[in-house]
Amino acid sequence: MIRRALISVSNKQGLEEFARGLQSLGVEILSTGGTAKFLREKGIEVKEVAEITKFPEILDGRVKTLHPLIHASILAKRDDPSHMRTLAELGVEPIDMLVVNLYPFEETVLRGAGLDEAVEQIDIGGPTLIRAAAKNFKWVAVVTSPEQYGSILKELREKGELSERTRLELARRTFAMTSAYDAAIENYLGQLEGEKLPKILCLWAEKLQDLRYGENPHQAAALYRWGEGLAQGRKLQGKELSLNNLVDLDAAWSLVQEFEEPTAAVIKHTNPCGVASAENICQAYRLARECDP
The missing domain is CATH 3.40.50.1380 (Methylglyoxal synthase-like domain)
Structure with a gap:
């Protein structure tokens, strides 16, 4: 009691x-x-x-x-x-x-x-x-x-x-x-x-949400956040993301980090279908999409 x-x-x-x-x-x-x-x-x-x-x-x-x-x-x-x-x-x-x-x-x-x-x-x-x-x-x-x-x-x-x-x-x-x-x-x-390879590696992750399914529909999956990165983002519209959506998003995020100019990437199954840099992000998106219409 x-x-x-x-x-x-x-x-x-x-x-x-x-x-x-x-x-x-x-x-x-x-x-x-x-x-x-x-x-x-x-x-x-x-x-x-x-x-x-x-x-x-x-x-x-x-x-x-x-x-x-x-x-x-x-x-x-x-x-x-x-x-x-x-x-x-x-x-x-x-x-x-x-x-x-x-x-x-x-x-x-x-x-x-x-x-x-x-x-x-x-x-x-x-x-x-x-x-x-x-x-x-x-x-x-x-x-x-x-x-x-x-x-x-x-x-x-x-x-x-x-x-x-x-x-x-x-x-x-x-x-x-x-x-x-x-x-x-x-x-x-x-x-x-500036330590990159610590003697003891402490990892943790916070569960943000359950996903619709894993890599295949019969598999369960969830999104966990650890530090900064894609999981800090906010979805503006559309249906709930699946694991495959997030993996593709992560691939796109990692790719555009390689460029200093505004850059857009179109990804399918983690493979770049189109990548473009331009003076602004809207133009970069249009060019990236035109790479593989």
């Missing part, structure tokens, strides 16, 4: 509705800094983490939740009498849910921020909290995305608690997210050093 939830998020999307939903179910809400201020402004009752730890936020907010009392409340095994005695002796109660999303490191880097700004967006407390909660998934639910709010509230309202299967899936997604987060940081720092 969820009695206490710690909420500390950078992305406030959907938070008011979710917090109100938890409050209506009798869940006590703990929070920090900007999140606590946001919730109070919405009329939602919040208890500051500093009231529990008796320790203020320091270093411009770099240290907020990195405290033994908070992590003991998350990591304690509820079926271990010695763990529960320790919590009682410390005067703290278990935390049953973490609602945390991380500083937007990758988004900061992608918009061209400098090193100092990027470093400030490396989250420390957030990953520490959610990894602790994910480790203790038997008793603690960890919510890391606004996309999860609706299904979490639905299950709590219908069943009064979250199943172990749900908590396990939330934990799995948490470790996937922290792995991707650390990989993005490592990749960024490696690029600063």
